[in-house]
Amino acid sequence: MAMADQLGKSVELDQMIIDHALNAIKNQNLTAQYFGINVSAASAHDDKFMIWLERRLIKEGDFAQRLVFEISELGLQQDITASKRFISMLHRCGSRLTVERFGVGLxxxxxxxxxxxxxxKMDASYTRGLEDDKNNQYFMRLMVDLAHRIGVRVFAEGVESLEEKQIIEQLCLDGAQGYFIEKPKELL
Incomplete structure (x- = not known):
């Protein structure tokens, strides 16, 4: 991804990944499941990419509702106006947005x-050692309460132990992601 950014190829790479993922999902008849697809900030803020993605999501119809696009918090902050347009387009098409690595930006x-x-998705830095860090637990609980009040669901990234999972459940997070839950699998 870093090399694609340096070469100005992020948009083309994201389009290729999205096309490949959607084709694999349809070919394997997995359209009843939900899928998260990472998108670079460069793509989310690119007008041509947004038009392309909107057309692709409209073409997918009901399946678009099963797609959750993920963008980093820092990426969204790079251009708030463009980020809002991108999120609005996703919602019009029935797709959803996850802000990943939440809490590392300002x-x-x-x-x-x-x-x-x-x-x-709360950044993994908040999950590590959570069972021993009461201040971090308090912060996570505040974020969960705030998010839930405005209708946003909260997940934890980087869950790697039973103890972390149990604390996350006690703090009322909506879910967890990490090697303890399950290791990544190939879609193909």
């Missing part, structure tokens, strides 16, 4: 309220 509550993602 996000203000105003930004969080304005973009109103469907989901946030």
């Amino acid at each position: 996000t203000s509550f105003k930004f969080f309220r304005e973009i109103k993602p469907d989901y946030i």
Whole structure:
């Protein structure tokens, strides 16, 4: 991804990945499941990419509702106006948005309220050692309460132990992702 960014090829790479993923999902008849697809900020802020993706999602019809696009918090902050347009387009097409690596940027509550993602994934740095860090637990609980009040579901990234999973459940997060839950699998 970093090389694609350096070469100005992020948009083409994201289009190729999305096409490949959607074709694989349809060919394997997995259209009843939900899928998360990472998108670079460069693509999300590119008008041509947004038009291409909107057409692709409209073509997919009901299946578009089973797609959750993931963009990093820092990426969304690079161009808030373009980010809002991208999120609005996803919602019009029935897709959803996850802000991943949430909590590592300098996000203000105003930004969080304005973009109103469907989901946030708390960065793994908040999960590591969670069972021993009462301050971090308190912060996570506050974020969960705030997010739930505005209709946003909260997930934890980087869950790698039973203890972390149990604390996350006690803090009322909506879900978890990490090697303890399941290792990544190939779609093909």
